[in-house]
Amino acid sequence: MRTRLGVLLAAGVLATGGSVVPAAAAGNATAASGAASATEGSAAGAAALSSLTMTRSGSSWSxxxxxxxxxxxxxxxxxxxxxxxxxxxxxxxxxxxxxxxxASGMGCPGVWLPVTITVTGTWRLQPVYFTKTYGNDCEAAVGSNLVFQF
Known part of the structure; x- marks a missing residue:
């Protein structure tokens, strides 16, 4: 009796698994393509390994x-x-x-209009928190090899 029950349970699990896995995969593909269309410039259906939010706050002449x-x-x-x-x-x-x-070969005016850059998120699945205040917007861009030029 136990052997029969074990065989029936195994057959049921295999039958259920066969029908659930494709449905789950289809759901993930739909979610991934929806996420891809929501993010500009990302490859269709691919999830980014790194995701950073960069914030610049401060003031300038304008x-x-x-x-x-x-x-x-x-x-x-x-x-x-x-x-x-x-x-x-x-x-x-x-x-x-x-x-x-x-950034090499670039200079900035010596004007004090402080700008703070804050970066949060993940880099290759590791948490990131970075904040730094630069003398001005130009210094933020040049001091980060133009990564913070946005």
Whole structure:
């Protein structure tokens, strides 16, 4: 009796698993394609391995600099103006934003109009929190190898 019950249970699990797995996979494909259409510039159906929200706050000669963008990497996308370039530069420093080099051959005016950059999210599935105040918007861009130029 136990052997028969075990065989029947195994057959039932296999039969159920065969019908549930394709439905779940179809649901995931639909969710992934919906997410891809919601994020600009991402590859269709692919989930980004890294997702960062970058916020710039401060002021400039022309007024407020408050702005927020998203950066998705692997594959590159989001609302950042140059996601491929930004992802490559962040990857070069293994996601350590405080180690981004200055952009070479560029200078900024010595004007004190402080700008704070805050970055939160994940880089290659590791949590990220970065915040730094720069002397002005130009310094934020040049000081981050143009990653924070948005």
């Amino acid at each position: 007024g407020s600099l408050n702005k927020q963008v998203t950066l998705l990497c692997e594959p590159a996308g989001g609302t950042h103006p140059k996601p491929e370039d930004a992802c490559a530069k962040i990857a070069a420093v293994n996601g350590k934003l405080d180690q981004l080099p200055r």
